[in-house]
Amino acid sequence: MGLETALPIDGVLTTQLQKVINWSRRSAIWPMPFATACCGIELMATAASRYDLSRFGAEVMRFSPRQADLMIVAGRVAVKMLPVLQRIYQQMTEPKWCISMGACASTGGVFDTYAVVQGVDQFIPVDVYVPGCPPRPEQLIEGVMAIQRIIDEDRIPPKGPDGKRMPLQIAIPPTHRVRPQPMPLTVGQS
Template identity: 60%
Template sequence: MGIESALGEGYLTTRLDKLINWGRANAAWPMPMGLACCAIEMMAFAGPKYDVSRFGSEVFRFSPRQSDVMIVAGWTTYKMSHAIRRIWDQMPDPKWCIAMGACASTGGMHRCYGVVQGVDNFLPVDAYVSGCPPRPDAVIHALMKIQDKIKTEHSVLLDT
């Protein structure tokens, strides 16, 4: 069965926001914030074994103005949280956040006054990755959840 017979007259129709969201979902560039031991697993996530390039996220950008997804990997001190928030504020909208690991999600085993008990205290987190350290395939799963979230957003304002 050829493409012409599948499409009938050769036309393919879709909604504009579906097309834009498909492009945005498959080109989510991460901004890595490797703060502790989870950063090693984040590097493995970007390596050839897990092939994150099939999701369009192989390009780690170290400039916040070129990033869509911030991956906070590891425990965060209150002193570092101000710098992370500044980088977050420099990222263009729309943007998403992944809290990678038990320490980024809840503070982990660091129950002390200098460690933030979860980055959701100062950032809006879209996906949480559990584990200490989390597996790279769990980070891919979180990226897929963010892609699903992007695909369901309305990207085009319609007059009603």
């Protein structure tokens, strides 16, 4: 009742080694969550039973950087936390990918202060940006699927002129329409 019954007994299956390697990489992504704020709640919801990120091969969240190959930066990153983020990213094994989840991780969000990093892409290479404040779990799943499409490409990750990995910087479009607020905003009026 498995694959053996569908294939003939003396059948031959041919493929390219690069495609088999890419298929196995895309089917076993191990995310390293770096969640510091409200985006972390949406990240947890993505792994819960309603959205079930395990259907896409990213089932096991690894909290050890040496066992992870996808870093998900969810939420704002303080300047004091930046060396920790960089160290964790450096400890991850190659090939590795990065998703910047939410407005705070991508641009600093509403925290335009000296203490919050205004975009993690200034310090680590980001492959996929997931917009929103906070983004819905469906958007994060679309970001993981974008990483899988990147992995499916031959010769991934691409190398730059200095031999180091270059980020692909793909932006995922929002999946919702922003509605007007129920009450108009009045500042300084009585």
